[in-house]
Amino acid sequence: MGGSKKLIVCGGLFLTLILSIGATAPKGIRLGKASYRKVTISWQAPDAMTQVAHYKIYRDGTELGSTASLNYTDETVQPGTKYTYKILAVIVGGGNSEFSSELPVRTLKSASFENNQLVEKVVDSFHDTPKSDLNAVSLISAIKAGFEALLGSNISFSVIDENIVTSVVVEELNWINTVTPELTETERLAVQSEIDAMMDSSFAGNSFDHMYINQKLTQLGDEHWGAGNRTAAELFYEFSLNYLSNHESTVSCSLARLAYFAKSHLTQDSSCADISESLSKAKACSERFFDFFPNSAPTSTYAKSALSQPAAWYFSYFPKMLEYSNYDALFFSTAYETAKRLVAFDPADKNAVQRLKRVAAWELVTLQLRFVDEKGNARTGSVKICNVSAENGKRDLFHGDAYVDEREFTLSNGTATVPVYAGHDYSISLNVDVANGNKLKFELPLFKYEKNKLVSYDYLTNSFTETPSSQSRTDFVISSTAYPYNLRADRGIDVFDLSWDWVAPPSFTTAGFKVFRGNMEVATVNKQTVRLPLNNSANEYRYKVVAVDANGNLSSTSQILTVYPGDQSQYSDFFEWMNRYFGDSDIYAGDDPDNDGVDNYHEFLNGTDPTKVPGPTPYAGPRGFYELTLEWDAVSNVEGATYQISRNGTVVGTSSTTKFTDVNLVPGVSYIYKVKQLTPAAAATDWGLPNTFTTQKAHNYEHADKVQ
Known part of the structure; x- marks a missing residue:
């Protein structure tokens, strides 16, 4: 891993080279280039009438050297330092001109990483190369030379993709040659001032070149990741952390990306070993934030994210990693300690407190269940236990859909060992063996249990007691005495x-x-x-x-x-109907007081009298165009019976026989008829079942009316 790290250190070399190229020289004293340990300045001669012998160069008020040319390279500067230059012309004959205007210059800032000076040396070697002479081949060669200097041998890009690096170099050179504006010195200083203000306010006072290098390294990391080269992607992102290392947002983003590289391949179908190992690596990446910012305040969202994100990653795999039969205690404790650390970091964060509760709810409790009688003797049977947390308002205990968790246990010698989660809700159904009878069954919609508590539930009194205990146990006391x-x-x-x-x-x-x-x-x-x-x-x-x-x-x-009656308002009309017929008598919906085979509720629905038997059902007699004859069977053999006939709900006549002819009807029309017995009163009935009859359909032919 050490060799790979050195490899990526030089991977940023070509980027740093680019930053050493100065802007096109303006009139007057101007900056040519400023690299790590070299500064080149230039100037214009005085007017044509002045004969200059040579020029004296001053840096920060002290004479630095002299030259007869119109440029000078200072090779005694230090990285990341501000200097002020000015020029004095020595006139032929010994006179001196006035000083030129002052030129402020700042060298490139060093980054703190292993062998950084070697990288800077290679960058400085390009200081005297004109911008027009720079090309991708020369830069890649310089990068390889840096690798060779670091590793002591020829280097092939076995880890880093040379094509990707070359592409980025070409892109940057094109940008330099075509986009870089020609600025006057005044414009350059104004732009530099704006950049410095931006870096101070938004990037923790870092230099622009460091921000640029960081951006290019992460770009290379992403492009290698997209090409399927995870190792190089991780190395580029790892090295990017050497730049802007005091800027929370930048560090947080790079560490989040490294964590993503570690866990992005995971699915719910991944092996438990892979999930555990990958999340451990991702968590370590995220928590490195505190190596950079050990004194982070609770107000830092990036610091909170460094703790909350790993807790969330672990939580999302709880159902798989914390199965009852394959419970990974280390996986749980890692998630719990991470969530606990987040609460300690900011105790006022309600979301963190709630997250800790959700994580803690998955602690595994090994529960002993016992069936005993009132004397403590074992009873046999079985239990079914169901996780009802989601139904009880604890939906947030599950990252995705709440899974089905229903298990059955047989109590051997009156005892069963049942693993449960400490903060989940369970319902329990018990089936207790009863000699010579049906099993005794009962359910507890919310099953009471506690870690390190002995809970005793008395079946007959439906009451709980609990006492501290070295184990987690629930006793169901089912008396062996006889009772319904x-x-x-x-x-x-x-x-x-x-x-x-x-x-x-x-x-x-x-x-x-x-x-x-x-x-x-x-x-x-x-x-x-x-x-x-x-x-x-x-x-x-x-x-x-x-x-x-x-x-x-x-x-x-x-x-x-x-047993509660519940809301019976939907039956209010029925209760009013019952009261009308039976008052306060103890007669109910399912009773059949008239013994007609129809209970009171269906009499109500049918609109019939619940105190009387139904009358006869009519059947068809002779059928004409304008009249219909109905016939029926007598309900009883009493004498003096009279009947009432209804057509379409309207009474149309009576009959003292079991026959009735209805007249003045319309041809081809259907009618509904019902019949009930009126007298004698003791034999009176309710309306009988209805029946439908249709008159003959009219015919359209000559003299049809006479035929009808």
Whole structure:
């Protein structure tokens, strides 16, 4: 890795070379080039009437040297330093001119990385090369020479793609030769001043050349990544961190990119080992932010991101990495410590606190479940446990869709080991074996458990107790005494059928059962079911049952079942209808007081009288164009029966026989008829079932009316 790092160090060489090229010389004293350890300045001679012997060059007020030419190269400067130059002309004969105007110059700033001086030396070697003589071949050759100087051998671009590097070099040279403006010295200084102000305000006072190099290195990194060369991409981004290393945004972006390189290949189908290793590398990249900025304040969004992003990456793979049967404890603890560190970094950050809770909720708890009786003896059976966190408002515990988590366990010798997540919600269904009877079944929609707590649940009293414990355990206490169990309600509109299971002990001869609402007895039955009203004036909906033997002795009381009537407003019209016919009588929707095979609710829907049997159903007799004859069978053999006939809901006549002819009808039209018996009153009926009859259709031919 050390050799590769040196390789990439020289990879920025050609970029730095470009920055050493000065602008086109303006009139008067002007800057030619400024590299790391060389500065070249030039100037124009005084007017033609002045004979100059030579020129003296002053730097920061001290004479530096002399020359007879119109330019001078200072090779005693240091990187990243500001200097001020001025020129004095020595006239033939010994006189001196006035000083020229002052020329401020700044050399390129060094970057702090291994062998940086060697790279700077190669850059300075191009100082005297005219801009017009620069080309991609010479720059690539210089880069290779730098590699050779660093590594002591010839170098081939086995890691770095030479084509990509060459492309970038050519692009930059074209930009230099075609886009770079010709500035006067005054313009150059004004532009430099604006650039300095921008770098101070937006780039933590870094030099423009460092920003430029950083941008080019990251560009090369991205282009190598796009070409599938991950190693070179990582090296370029790694080296970019040597520039603008005190600028939070730049460092954060480069580290985020390196983290992306480490984990971008991952999917939910990746192996657990690959996920763990890759996220560990990505996390290390992200948290390197604090190597650059160890004193970051909680207000820094980049510092928070360096911690929150790894926590989010780990969290997204929790369902796969933290499966009950293959729980990666190190993976969880890494995510938990990262989220915990974020909260410690900024305790006031509510999002960080919430993230820590979400991560902590996935801690694995090994829970012991036990079925025991009131004496602590083991009972056998099975449990089904379901993760209901999403349904209970904890949807944020899952990165994607909440997955199905439903498991069943058989309790061997009354005990089962059940892994659960500490902060998730579970429902539990229990099936307890009962000798000579149906299994005892009950459900807890929200199953109570706690880490390092002993929770005891009493089935009959439906109550919990909890005490500290060295282990996480839940005991379900199901008494072995005899009592009605599995109380269940089958709801109707205004009643419900309460039923239960029962196994009598050998010494108990069952005579019946008493049913209580609250503490009030509401029914005594000799079978294991009873029909009860949903509404009651006491507003008490807690029911329990006891068995009674032949001597009047009572069994233990069942578990309480709560049955609420719920919202019955949709049946308000039906209840009004019932009250009209039955008042306060104990008659309900499912009853059939007239014994006609139709219960009250369907009588209501049919619009029929629930207190009377249905009348006869008419069938067709002779059928004409303008009249129809109906016939029916007598409902009873009583004498003096009279019947009423309805057509399309309107009474159209009566009959003392089982026949009726309806006249003045329209040909080809259908009519609906119903019949009911009126007398004698004791035998009166409701309307019978309707039937439809149609008159004959009219014919269109000569004398058709006479035929009809």
